[in-house]
Amino acid sequence: MDYIGAEIPNPPVISYLAPEQKESSFLPLTSLELLKQHGTKVKRLREGNLKELNTDTSTNTSGHQALSTANIMKLARAQLLELNSQKADVLSTVASYIGAQSALSSEVSDDLGLAILLQAAAENVFNQQYVYARKLLSICDNFSSKSGNPAQRIIHYFAESLREKIDREWGIISSTSEDLEGKVKKPMDEKLAMISLQPGMMASQQENPFCLVSQFTAIGSIRATVASAKKVHLIDFGLDNGSHWTLIMQDFAARYDCPLELLKITAVGTSKPMMEETGKWLSSFANSINLPFSFNIVVSDLKDLKEEIFKLEVDEVVAVYLDKRLWTMLAWPNYLEALLGVIKNLKPCVMVVQEMEASTNNPIFLERFYEGLIFISGTFESLNDCMDNHILYRKLTEEVYCRNMIQNIITAEGSERVHRLERVAFWRALFAKFGIVETPLSRSSFCRARLLLKRSARYSSFTIDMDGKCLILGWKGTPLISVSAWKFQHD
Known part of the structure; x- marks a missing residue:
């Protein structure tokens, strides 16, 4: 389903965005x-x-x-x-x-x-x-x-x-x-480090073009698919701080022609305290805009999930959001396929996936070294440019998360090598085994995100490409993130 003809609401005025910049003529070179x-x-x-x-x-002409x-x-x-x-x-x-x-x-x-x-x-x-x-x-x-x-x-x-x-x-x-x-x-505890990163990460997200485009497009594609449903159940595998859901919550609250009866969000993860804290914040936000809302948590590793845990209602429309979660299971392909089987049994109307766009899953050391080097180069440069007002958090991200990724890609073997990334072509082939077919992203949501992006001082460094129906987001020509939407063919 394409949404080219959908009305694009006026984007909110965001004070931190600079005047619109001329689009860069930079093109990536081999x-x-x-x-x-x-x-x-x-x-x-x-x-x-x-x-x-x-x-x-x-x-170049943009000063880069x-x-x-x-x-x-x-x-x-x-x-x-x-x-x-x-x-x-x-x-x-x-x-x-x-x-x-x-x-x-x-x-x-x-x-x-x-x-x-x-x-x-x-x-x-x-x-x-x-x-x-x-x-x-x-x-x-x-x-x-x-x-x-x-x-x-x-x-x-x-x-x-x-x-x-x-x-x-x-x-x-x-x-x-x-x-x-x-x-x-x-070893440095990534989970504890990421907790300490939350304040800076939330602040820097408001200045990061990747968040503007990826979240608006991903969440907007879910919103467009469930636009007429009266009861919506959103399943989030990796809730993070939950701020991305405020976009769809505000849209539902303003839906006067077909009022929403209930919005349910189920968070899946291993940190119960973090999910509970996010749930309280989202519930408070829903209450402030008079949105009927419920929040559930599922404390579980992805490999242990069963469909009955989610307690689905017959009359609710289900949508699934996977933000950089599937790659974490590439070291255990059997568990990954089992997870996709569980998601298929939930019968979602749409599954939106964000993944890092690189291929560090290669068994040949030299190949994955080079892939990791190029991907991390683009990542470091984007962090350097987008978090210049949050240098402490940029340093923590590099010294803990990125450093651990580099170390794991280079030094680990077998199941210990967990930082395995794959490009969208890999996910297409895997999803096809489960009758999962690609569907267009919401055009209106993408245009809305791009309106905001064009007013950013960093716009000229941001690269946007399409790989089939999948959106590829990059920094100065280096692909970093893929955003795609998928539907299930049920027997």
């Missing part, structure tokens, strides 16, 4: 295109003059650097392939120029050199040439840090994880993360 575009400068790098590769800091962090990583990969084809020694060709005469050298040049060394180190780890890999990583350590620019922070965390992988292979630390004294290290 590694080969980047190498061709910067071929002369790259040749000079190979000939031993890294500092001359400085035109990459030129800006011509090369994003992700494109620096892609250009580094292309240059490394070129060096490998020449059988050149990466260490001697690149390393001696990084940081030399720093007052004259380009920051982009230094970042490119470090990116080449990092990826060369990953290749050597893959080939079990650990001594040489550590030499490359030692230079990365000297010229990168978690307080540098996005490229330097990324190189710092990836180099750290590569060193840990080498240490594990050498038996210096075990898979149980023991330190050198044999004491088991306590």
Whole structure:
């Protein structure tokens, strides 16, 4: 169902949005295109003059650097392939120029050199040439840090994880993360960290184009599908702070032609206190707008769910929202398929899915390393730009959540490697096994989101593409999030 003809309500005035910016002419480049575009400068790098590769800091018409962090990583990969084809020694060709005469050298040049060394180190780890890999990583350590620019922070965390992988292979630390004294290290608790992130994350969501577009489009697509229902049951697998549901609650409260009899939200998760707190807040909000509302919680791991837990009513219309939840089960495909079977038995009228758009589920180490590097590059740069007013929370997000993801992608194997991402093509193939077919997203909701987005100062960095009926959201050309809507074919 497409909603192109639907009326678009006037968007609310949001004070933090800057005047509308001209749309960027930036287009993402492949590694080969980047190498061709910067071929002369790259040749000079190979000939031993890294500092001359400085035109990459030129800006486009919107004032952004011509090369994003992700494109620096892609250009580094292309240059490394070129060096490998020449059988050149990466260490001697690149390393001696990084940081030399720093007052004259380009920051982009230094970042490119470090990116080449990092990826060369990953290749050597893959080939079990650990001594040489550590030499490359030692230079990365000297010229990168978690307080540098996005490229330097990324190189710092990836180099750290590569060193840990080498240490594990050498038996210096075990898979149980023991330190050198044999004491088991306590891993950073992501759940506790994310609780501490809540205030800043809620504030930064109001300034983040990803939230504007993804939530308006996702929740708006649910709203359009249940527009005429009198009793609506929304099942949220991963409630977070619940603020996304206020969009649909306000629309239901203003539906005078066909008043809603009851809106029920069921939250599924493992943190009962967090869900209860969110439920109280949503109930208070519903009461303030005179919306008939009930809130239920299901405390359970996704792998243990059964359809009878949800206590569905015969006359209610069910919709399912999965926001970055399916990827968490890719390490256990049987549980993932069982979950989809449960959702199908709930007979929802629509299932809206948001997932991270990358492929770190590859069993080949070098492939998932590169996929993770590009995805994290886009993520770090978007965090850097969108959370500039919330630096503390940006740092916490990077140092806890993103760092753990990088570490898991690089160092873990088997079922311990839980940070597995897949692109929308994978989900299409999996859903097809369950008779789940893609349906268009709400056009009116997307247009409403874009109206807000165009007034943002960060609009020119935001990229929007369609993959079939699926919306792909990216940052400076790097895909990061997919938003899609699905319907079930029942027997």
